[in-house]
Amino acid sequence: xxxxxxxxxxxxxxxxxxxxxxxxxxxxxxxxxxxxxxxxxxxxxxxxxxxxxxxxxxxxxxxxxxxxxxxxxxxxxxxxxxxxxxxxxxxxxxxxxxxxxxxxxxxxxxxxxxxxxxxxxxxxxxxxxxxxxxxxxxxxxxxxxxxxxxxxxxxxxxxxxxxxxxxxxxxxxxxxxxxxxxxxxxxxxxxxxxxxxxxxxxxxxxxxxxxxxxxxxxxxxxxxxxxxxxxxxxxxxxxxxxxxxxxxxxxxxxxxxxxxxxxxxxxxxxxxxxxxxxxxxxxxxxxxxxxxxxxxxxxxxxxxxxxxxxxxxxxxxxxxxxxxxxxxxxxxxxxxxxxxxxxxxxxxxxxxxxxxxxxxxxxxxxxxxxxxxxxxxxxxxxxxxxxxxxxxxxxxxxxxxxxxxxxxxxxxxxxxx
Amino acid sequence: xxxxxxxxxxxxxxxxxxxxxxxxxxxxxxxxxxxxxxxxxxxxxxxxxxxxxxxxxxxxxxxxxxxxxxxxxxxxxxxxxxxxxxxxxxxxxxxxxxxxxxxxxxxxxxxxxxxxxxxxxxxxxxxxxxxxxxxxxxxxxxxxxxxxxxxxxxxxxxxxxxxxxxxxxxxxxxxxxxxxxxxxxxxxxxxxxxxxxxxxxxxxxxxxxxxxxxxxxxxxxxxxxxxxxxxxxxxxxxxxxxxxxxxxxxxxxxxxxxxxxxxxxxxxxxxxxxxxxxxxxxxxxxxxxxxxxxxxxxxxxxxxxxxxxxxxxxxxxxxxxxxxxxxxxxxxxxxxxxxxxxxxxxxxxxxxxxxxxxxxxxxxxxxxxxxxxxxxxxxxxxxxxxxxxxxxxxxxxxxxxxxxxxxxxxxxxxxxxxxxxxxxxxxxxxxxxxxxxxxxxxxxxxxxxxxxxxxxxxx
Numbered sequence: 001x002x003x004x005x006x007x008x009x010x011x012x013x014x015x016x017x018x019x020x021x022x023x024x025x026x027x028x029x030x031x032x033x034x035x036x037x038x039x040x041x042x043x044x045x046x047x048x049x050x051x052x053x054x055x056x057x058x059x060x061x062x063x064x065x066x067x068x069x070x071x072x073x074x075x076x077x078x079x080x081x082x083x084x085x086x087x088x089x090x091x092x093x094x095x096x097x098x099x100x101x102x103x104x105x106x107x108x109x110x111x112x113x114x115x116x117x118x119x120x121x122x123x124x125x126x127x128x129x130x131x132x133x134x135x136x137x138x139x140x141x142x143x144x145x146x147x148x149x150x151x152x153x154x155x156x157x158x159x160x161x162x163x164x165x166x167x168x169x170x171x172x173x174x175x176x177x178x179x180x181x182x183x184x185x186x187x188x189x190x191x192x193x194x195x196x197x198x199x200x201x202x203x204x205x206x207x208x209x210x211x212x213x214x215x216x217x218x219x220x221x222x223x224x225x226x227x228x229x230x231x232x233x234x235x236x237x238x239x240x241x242x243x244x245x246x247x248x249x250x251x252x253x254x255x256x257x258x259x260x261x262x263x264x265x266x267x268x269x270x271x272x273x274x275x276x277x278x279x280x281x282x283x284x285x286x287x288x289x290x291x292x293x294x295x296x297x298x299x300x301x302x303x304x305x306x307x308x309x310x311x312x313x314x315x316x317x318x319x320x321x322x323x324x325x326x327x328x329x330x331x332x333x334x335x336x337x338x339x340x341x342x343x344x345x346x347x348x349x350x351x352x353x354x355x356x357x358x359x360x361x362x363x364x365x366x367x368x369x370x371x372x373x374x375x376x377x378x379x380x381x382x383x384x385x386x387x388x389x390x391x392x393x394x395x396x397x398x399x400x401x402x403x404x405x406x407x408x409x410x411x412x413x414x415x416x417x
Numbered sequence: 418x419x420x421x422x423x424x425x426x427x428x429x430x431x432x433x434x435x436x437x438x439x440x441x442x443x444x445x446x447x448x449x450x451x452x453x454x455x456x457x458x459x460x461x462x463x464x465x466x467x468x469x470x471x472x473x474x475x476x477x478x479x480x481x482x483x484x485x486x487x488x489x490x491x492x493x494x495x496x497x498x499x500x501x502x503x504x505x506x507x508x509x510x511x512x513x514x515x516x517x518x519x520x521x522x523x524x525x526x527x528x529x530x531x532x533x534x535x536x537x538x539x540x541x542x543x544x545x546x547x548x549x550x551x552x553x554x555x556x557x558x559x560x561x562x563x564x565x566x567x568x569x570x571x572x573x574x575x576x577x578x579x580x581x582x583x584x585x586x587x588x589x590x591x592x593x594x595x596x597x598x599x600x601x602x603x604x605x606x607x608x609x610x611x612x613x614x615x616x617x618x619x620x621x622x623x624x625x626x627x628x629x630x631x632x633x634x635x636x637x638x639x640x641x642x643x644x645x646x647x648x649x650x651x652x653x654x655x656x657x658x659x660x661x662x663x664x665x666x667x668x669x670x671x672x673x674x675x676x677x678x679x680x681x682x683x684x685x686x687x688x689x690x691x692x693x694x695x696x697x698x699x700x701x702x703x704x705x706x707x708x709x710x711x712x713x714x715x716x717x718x719x720x721x722x723x724x725x726x727x728x729x730x731x732x733x734x735x736x737x738x739x740x741x742x743x744x745x746x747x748x749x750x751x752x753x754x755x756x757x758x759x760x761x762x763x764x765x766x767x768x769x770x771x772x773x774x775x776x777x778x779x780x781x782x783x784x785x786x787x788x789x790x791x792x793x794x795x796x797x798x799x800x801x802x803x804x805x806x807x808x809x810x811x812x813x814x815x816x817x818x819x820x821x822x823x824x825x826x827x828x829x830x831x832x833x834x835x836x837x838x839x840x841x842x843x844x845x846x847x848x849x850x851x852x853x854x855x856x857x858x859x860x861x862x863x864x865x866x867x868x869x870x871x872x873x874x875x876x
Contacts, residue, residue, distance in 0.1 A: 275501060
């Protein structure tokens, strides 16, 4: 069991401490409960652009100095943005805990005075290059974006990917940045997790010192968008510069953490994880019609998603691959899975979870997620319980209930003529 | 907003907590297999690693891809198990098995729940020393590889890397791809595979590393049980790489008409891992382009907004790997980006280095070390490096002092000695119609290649 302490400052900042002296390091991790889900059409990509801006300095920290302060003492750092949250984190030699808290509190409380048009213009260009590098200039780069467009109605903000569109990035203004910050970057919209080699009393004192003077936001715009399922499969075929056809599918699931979501997580291991998994074995190993196959559930808060993709071998028609996938899924829906398959899936979940807890930074991030999505950081101690309790029938049930045409969207990437 | 506390300066650190690299237990089996073990009880996990000291450097132009193909075949059948049975049993143990080769070596890795270390070691021993290399497995792995190679034809980063290596090293070691090409992979026979396995997968040419939640003596005992019967053989001679001299800077453009970014590679020959100037070079490269706050990234990303990330690297291999600066940039700023890279190369040779800049990267390299060895797998990786490059036993204990000793004069000396801004290869995979003309104004010959490296035009 992890040694966890959770408390809140008067301004609502949630703090979680996990003392662990096995290495002279400290991981500081902040989850702000805001992501691309909270954007609106015409301003997509904004939460992520904002994340970049938060590395460009604050009132007492110069431009590019945030990186410098952390790296020059041997720290590592980054930030990421997804639909539902934005996280910022650094791992430092443990005697620099105060430095990390000083930096994080300065950008939570004193970001706006240092904001300039020039910084925004530079980071806008950097993010546009990120979009080109990861989406527009690589084979299959826009697949996830295309799936989201098919899977969600335009008003529902999972309709667009976190990176946003070039047009919207172009349109982002300083006023947008200010408003976004004032709305969301409040102590009561944040979980601060500290894991590692520190004394709890000292950590509490420092957190109090650096964070307690900030005003809470109290009222945050609620997320009340309604998903409007099509009720039938939505499909597209997309010709692009790729060598091999690839099928992409998204299936709707209950949101992360629901029992069926956990069972779906285990089911993805049974379907595609190693050579003995169903799709790998049938399509890649035996029939040799697929180059690769992958499937996984996404850590999403508002509603759940299961992604499945498979690449056809040269000369194999995508239709043949697709029907082979459907046959394998049907074999599970009808015939269920074996006890051995269930055991393997559970053991893999246990191994992967042990890897996540092994480092201070990944552990802190997991705790931040449990606090943010489930309002319960101690869930990190019990996360595997529903995995352990799952039965073979549970997994077959998930296949029958969710892995059906009416509940999915399909995008076929095919080579240009 | 006003503040009620003093935020004007960064707080001072408290007293540092010492870091010590964990104790390494060493043993050598009678068949010459070297065994290294470190205990780490942070998680209920154990990492097993085998290092075979032969990799794609043994491939010829004719057999490019052989070493990595053999590596891919290891878990297609081993001992009494076939491919599916291996995967099933690994899964039942809560493990993940991986095999692969790079230029210098072949690696087998098995991470597993520590309660299953014993049966895991048995499978690990089979995959390493008792692979059955079935012919149907070879055909399957070959088809997979050919499809991989096909897919890379649309990957701008992969194309740039291949063309750069080939221009620098020709057709021999380090010049082909580790994975080979369509012609060579099609040519490899079952006999080639068996011969490579017999000649190179021998205990006196290999090391095994065990790290994690396991008693060191028990680990050595498990390795002995699994691999004491492994038969020795003559040590294979290592082929020599033959880089082509660069007489003058040239630009090579590979056209990708739909490209919205140019993948740029600028560089030349580097040095081997055994280079006596390893530490000054590591620090110099960190100043120049090795970390986020390096000159190349601050210039191209943070000052100009040309790229999402620019980096430089010395590929420290057994023999001299390349020195490369790499960045994807939007089409319109391709020429400017190459120009900035070259002027940064010139500047670092002039001695123009601030004390603060040097202190920052040195304290980064020294301070970050513990954060990079938190896991059993991290530690295992460090021990594999130690074995592969023949690093001294106290290497990780003395790492900090070696970095600390690097002076500003040494940075300038190694920059002058090992960087040559007047003789570089510039490889760009991008939209030729948009970048060809601006690049011409840099004053170097511009060659156009197709994606297989055939010369199309010179301007």
